[in-house]
Amino acid sequence: MLTKADDFPIHQTPEPIAYAGTDRNFYDRYFFNGYAPDGSEFFAAAFGVYPQLNIADAHFSVIRDGVQYCLHASRILNMERMDLTCGPIRIEVLEPLQKLKVVIEPSNGFAAELIFEGRAFPIEEPRFMRRIGPRAFMDYTRLTQNARITGWIEIDGQRRDLQAGTVGSRDRSWGIRPIGAPDPQPPVPMTLGGFFWQWTPLNFVDRSVFFHINADPEGRAWNTRAVIAPDGSGPEAHYETEAAVMGDVNLIAGTRHARGGTLNVPLAQGSASITFEPFLTFLMRGIGYGAPTWRHGGYKGELVVEREDIDLAAVDMASPENVHIQALSRVTLSTPGEAVQTGMGVFEQLIAGPYRPYGLG
Numbered sequence: 474m475l476t477k478a479d480d481f482p483i484h485q486t487p488e489p490i491a492y493a494g495t496d497r498n499f500y501d502r503y504f505f506n507g508y509a510p511d512g513s514e515f516f517a518a519a520f521g522v523y524p525q526l527n528i529a530d531a532h533f534s535v536i537r538d539g540v541q542y543c544l545h546a547s548r549i550l551n552m553e554r555m556d557l558t559c560g561p562i563r564i565e566v567l568e569p570l571q572k573l574k575v576v577i578e579p580s581n582g583f584a585a586e587l588i589f590e591g592r593a594f595p596i597e598e599p600r601f602m603r604r605i606g607p608r609a610f611m612d613y614t615r616l617t618q619n620a621r622i623t624g625w626i627e628i629d630g631q632r633r634d635l636q637a638g639t640v641g642s643r644d645r646s647w648g649i650r651p652i653g654a655p656d657p658q659p660p661v662p663m664t665l666g667g668f669f670w671q672w673t674p675l676n677f678v679d680r681s682v683f684f685h686i687n688a689d690p691e692g693r694a695w696n697t698r699a700v701i702a703p704d705g706s707g708p709e710a711h712y713e714t715e716a717a718v719m720g721d722v723n724l725i726a727g728t729r730h731a732r733g734g735t736l737n738v739p740l741a742q743g744s745a746s747i748t749f750e751p752f753l754t755f756l757m758r759g760i761g762y763g764a765p766t767w768r769h770g771g772y773k774g775e776l777v778v779e780r781e782d783i784d785l786a787a788v789d790m791a792s793p794e795n796v797h798i799q800a801l802s803r804v805t806l807s808t809p810g811e812a813v814q815t816g817m818g819v820f821e822q823l824i825a826g827p828y829r830p831y832g833l834g
Contacts, residue, residue, distance in 0.1 A: 477555035491552040493524040496609075498649045500770065501554070503564055505575055505589060506755075507622045507641030508801055508817060514633070515753060515801050516587075516626060518575050519760040520564050522554055523770040526653050530769060531559035533577050533585065534759035535626055541783040542628050543759040544583045547773035560778040570595055570618075573643065579627075581780040587624035587635070589643050592681055593702040594618075596711060601648070601687065601696050605660040613648025619674055619681035619702070640817070642674035652770030666690075667826030671719055673736065675747065675804050675818030679704050682747065682806070682818075684717055684736055692830035699738050714739055724831060728790045729824045730754065730798055743809035749820050751800035754790070756783060757821075763797045797823040 478490035486494060493499040501524070506517040516535040523529070530547040546560030557564040561580035566573055570591070577585040595618035603611040622639045625632055667690035675682040681704075686697040699717030703710060722734040736747040758764040759781070767779075788795060799819040806814040827834050 474552050476553050490554055491524065495525075496649050497525040498652050499523070499525050499647075500613075500650060500652050501647040502769075503557075503573075503643070503645055504760075505573075505587070505641065505643045506799065506819065507587065507589075507620075507635070507639055508819075509636045510638040510640075510817070511636065512753060512801060512803075512817065513636075514626075515755050516585075517755060517760050517799070518562070518587075519762075519769075520557065520559065520562065521652075521761070521769050522550060523652055524550065524552070524554060526550075526770050526772070527552060528653070528770055528772060529556075529559050530761065530767075530771075530773075531562035532760035532767070533562055533575070533583065534755070535628060536753065536755060536785070537628060539785055541756060541759050541785055542583070543781040543783065544577065544581055544778070545761070545764075545767045545781065546776075546778045547767075547771070548776040549774075560776055570616075577626075580778060582629040583780070584627040584632075585625065587622055587626070589620040589622050589641070591618045591620050592640075592676075592704050593706045593711075594708050595645075596683060596700045596702060596708075598685065599696055599698055603687070603695060605664070605666060606662070608660050609649055611648075611650050613646050613650055615644055615646035617642060617644040617674060617683060619676050619683075640676040642676075642819070653768070654771070667828060668823065669825075669828050670821070670823040672821040673719075673747075673749070673818060675806075675816055677804075677806055677814045677816035679814075682738075684719065684738075686719065688828075690827040690829055692828070699736070701738070712740070722831065725790070729796050729822070729833065730790060730800065731820055731822055733802075734820065740808065745806065745808040747807075748805045749800075750803045750805075751820055752803065753801040754785065755799045755801065755819075756785075756788070756795055757797040757799060757823075758794050759783065763794055765794050796825065797821075 502521040534543040561578040563576040595616040669688040684699040701712040
C-alpha cells in the first residue's frame with residue numbers, strides 16, 4: 474500500500490513506508506516537555522506510531538496547581554504514517570530538526586498551541602540495544618534536543634500564555650521496544666531481570682547538558698553518555714563523554730524516586746559537577762508510559778479520546794504505575810574556570826526490578 478511518505482526519500486527497506494520491517498514491536502515516536510522558568514507549570518506530550526499494529530496514539534498532560542491533567546487519544550493508523558493527527562492532538566514539523574509545533578484542538582476541556590525551537594543541533598544518542606537471551610528487548614535510535622517554547626495552554630476555560638523563558642526538551646525515537654499487548658510467551662529460560670534508567674536533559678543560560686544511563690541490576694552500564702551542547706552549535710561542536718557518573722543519589726523513603734543527586738562530567742580542565750534539587754513530580758503514565766489503561770500501542774478502537782485528572786497529593790508514589798517519573802529540578806553547574814550557573818531540567822528515573830547499588834532487591 475502506497476502512502477504519503479512514499480513520495481519522500483525516507484525509505485528504510487525495499488518495501489513501501491507502510492511496512493516497517495517484520496518486527497511487530499516497531500515504533501516511531503515524538504516526545505516533548507516544557508516548564509515555566511519559575512517552575513509553576515510543567516507539560517509534556519507524546520505521539521506514537523506503531524506500523525505493525527496499525528495504531529497511532531497521542532497524549533498531552535499539564536500540571537497546574539497540584540493536579541496533573543491528562544488527555545489521551547488512540548486511533549487506527551490505516552497504514553498512513555505521515556498523518557500526524559490523533560483525535561485532537563496534532564504534530565507539525567515546521568522546520569525539520571529545528572522547529573516543531575504541538576496543537577491541541579479544543580477537546581475535553583483542553584486546548585493548546587506550542588512551538589518548540591531547538592537551542593542547538595539535536596544530539597544522536599548511542600543506539601540502544603538490549604537482549605533477553607536471544608530475544609531483542611530493545612533496539613532503537615533516539616535524537617534529543619533542548620528547546621525554547623512559545624505558545625499557550627488552556628485547561629477548563631483558563632488560558633495561560635507561556636511565560637517568557639519557558640524551555641524544555643523534545644526527542645524522536647524509532648526502532649524496537651515493547652508496545653501494545655504483552656507477549657504471552659516469556660523468554661526462555663525465565664530470569665529475574667531489571668531495568669534501570671536515568672535521563673537528565675538540562676537547560677542553562679548558554680548551553681544544554683544531557684546525561685543518560687541504562688544499567689543492569691548490578692549497576693553495570695550498558696548504554697550511557699553525557700553531552701554538552703552550546704547554544705547554536707552544530708553536531709561537530711558538541712562535547713561527548715561516556716565517563717560521566719551520577720552520584721550521591723538517595724531515594725525518597727518508600728519510593729523509587731530520587732531525592733537528589735550530583736552528576737560529574739570529566740572535562741579537559743577538570744570535572745564539572747551538576748547538583749539536582751527535584752521539586753515537582755510528573756507522572757509519566759500521564760503520557761502513556763506504564764499507564765494501566767493507556768499503554769503505548771494498545772488497541773482502543775477506531776478513535777477513542779479520554780480525559781484523566783490526577784490529584785498528585787493523593788497519589789501513592791510507590792504504586793507500580795507511578796514508578797516512572799520526570800522530576801522537575803533546579804540544577805547548579807560548577808565548571809573549573811567558569812562562573813557557577815543555575816538552570817532547570819528534569820531528573821527522569823525508572824527503576825523496575827532489583828537495583829543493588831541503591832539497595833533495591
